[in-house]
Amino acid sequence: MFDPEQVTPLTEFQRNAKEFVKRLHKSGRPELLTINGRAAVVVQDAAxxxxxxxxxxxxxxxxxxxxxxxxxxxxxxxxxxxxxxxxxxxxxxxxxxxxxx
Structure with missing residues (x-):
């Protein structure tokens, strides 16, 4: 499953999208985005x-x-x-x- 450090509220992702994209490129690992504390979407570096x-x-x-x-x-x-x-x-x-x- 997902590491708690890789679970982020969607609003936080939206506020800091560039930083998250850099982190996704660097780690290569997917991150789970939540809405109202519930799993909503997974984002991952394209490569x-x-x-x-x-x-x-x-x-x-x-x-x-x-x-x-x-x-x-x-x-x-x-x-x-x-x-x-x-x-x-x-x-x-x-x-x-x-x-x-």
């Missing part, structure tokens, strides 16, 4: 946010590949030629429905 998203996407891709490997090992895979044929068939069907609409 740190991009890095976090890249890691999450990498984790997601790794997990998806792992699931695919497990499915193939369990005999649940399909030959590539069959998949390509099915995709072409679906695409042709979608195009003919658009033309008739």
């Amino acid at each position: 740190a946010f991009k890095s976090m998203i890249d890691r999450l996407e990498g984790d997601y891709l790794h997990e998806a590949v792992q699931v695919g490997i497990e499915q193939m090992e369990a005999g649940k895979g399909r030959p590539l030629s069959e998949v390509v044929r099915d995709l072409k068939s679906r695409r042709a069907g979608a195009q003919s429905r658009r033309k008739s609409a």
Whole structure:
């Protein structure tokens, strides 16, 4: 969760936005902004946010590949030629429905 030092009222952030942005750039850590003492939004340096998203996407891709490997090992895979044929068939069907609409 958040360190208490990284929880700030929104009004304080608004009064000192430039200083907060400098701190966000320097720390790379997100900060929680509150309204009336309740969590409202999280702010973070753009480069740190991009890095976090890249890691999450990498984790997601790794997990998806792992699931695919497990499915193939369990005999649940399909030959590539069959998949390509099915995709072409679906695409042709979608195009003919658009033309008739």
